[in-house]
Amino acid sequence: MSTNVPQSNDNQEIDLAQISKRIGGFFESVKTFVFNGIQFFVRNWIIVLILIVAGFAVGLYFDTKKAYSNEIIVTPNFGSVDYLYSKIDLLESKIISGDTVFLKEIVGIKEPKNLNEIKIKPITDVYNFVKNKPENFELLKLLAEDGDVNKVIEESTTSKNYPFQKIIIYTKKKASEEKLIAPLFAYLNNSDYFKKIQKQVYTNTISKIRQNDSIINQIDGVLSNFSSATKYSNRSDKLLYNNENSQLNDIIKTKDVLLSEQGTHRIELIGFDKIIKESSVTMNIEAPKFVNGNLKLLLPLVFVLLFVFLNAFNSFYKGQQRKKVSGTLN
Incomplete structure (x- = not known):
């Protein structure tokens, strides 16, 4: 039994070391991601600025446009x-x-x-539909026998005949x-x-x-x-x-x-x-405005996110394409 104790301690030390290494790797990947993001926006700041201005202008146009x-x-x-x-x-x-x-x-x-x-x-006005018209009341009863009365009331064959x-x-x-x-x-x-x-x-x-x-x-x-x-x-x-x-x-x-x-x-x-x-x-x-008239703030964000997504997709596609080409050559 005494020979197993040192081995158990060694395993725990290894596990803690791996956990510490993984945590360190996670924070390192976060820092890398943030750095790459900053670098992306610095490299494309003109395009991003144009998208923000364009989104604000388009959003302002729709916010001020009334219907x-x-x-x-x-x-x-x-x-x-x-x-x-x-x-x-x-x-x-x-x-x-x-x-x-x-x-x-x-x-x-x-x-x-x-x-x-x-x-x-x-x-929808069922009361006036059947008021002083027994034939309408009987028709409504007949239609409701084979289905939900609420559906019968709302369906076009009935509702078109409301006064x-x-x-x-x-x-x-x-x-x-x-x-x-x-x-x-x-x-x-x-x-x-x-x-x-x-x-x-x-x-x-x-x-x-x-x-x-x-x-x-x-x-x-x-x-x-x-x-x-x-x-x-x-x-x-x-x-x-x-x-x-x-x-x-x-x-x-x-x-x-x-x-x-x-x-x-x-x-x-x-x-x-x-x-x-x-x-x-x-x-x-x-008429009520879409997103309460805040399109001038929402559209710039949408345009920038769309630009980021397209660039990320393009990088992913090119990376996968390079892997495929290198795999074929090997």
Whole structure:
């Protein structure tokens, strides 16, 4: 046992020496790396300076460059939702292709070069989708039976039929309703087909309101006669009228339903003056800047790091190529 103790001590001394050597080697490699880095920047200081100035200039340009969004909430009337989506898609394609002639001459937008993008998306509103429309409620239930109700609510086949849609127009500078929104809606509402439907629906709604008013007046007459009759009737007559209470309740309920319909129809008439009816316009919302306007500080760093990476890659590639050539010669 005594002969093993010196050997164990020798092994520990060797291990400590190796660890110390490795630590020393690590610090030496760090110093070499730092020195090479300093030498690289000293050797390429002109290029690095140019990259910093260029990155700052480009970043400053994008930081000071503003963009705006304009949001319009609309209601497509008379089943015109697909028509609306197709028109917005057409306008977006014209903006992408730079067809300023179409945008200015056909659509009537005064400053077509100011446009960056136009898109449309539904405003999720299940309540108004099923309100006073039992068929929509049943359709929603049927679609939800085979899948997740949230997916059904959000998918395009359902969401396109929500009453409200949002049109978003992105511009390079501030826009005005007169030069942008007014001509856009004049273009969207210029459809002979939907104008005919608009006229007929408006006429039908007015006719329905008049018919309901006539029925309500008749119900009021019946209720008035009943009130007068009960006022001057004897006790036995009142018993007879009490037996007719269920019919009177039905009449009163019918009147309530008709009054509710009248309110709905009169509200509908407000929006029926246009095929695509705007309910809210919000202009010139300043778009949030990328990285909070700090591109002038970020881009110089990105440019320099990219330069360092390309040089490191180039050195690595050449080193591996030299090894391959020397290996082939050997």
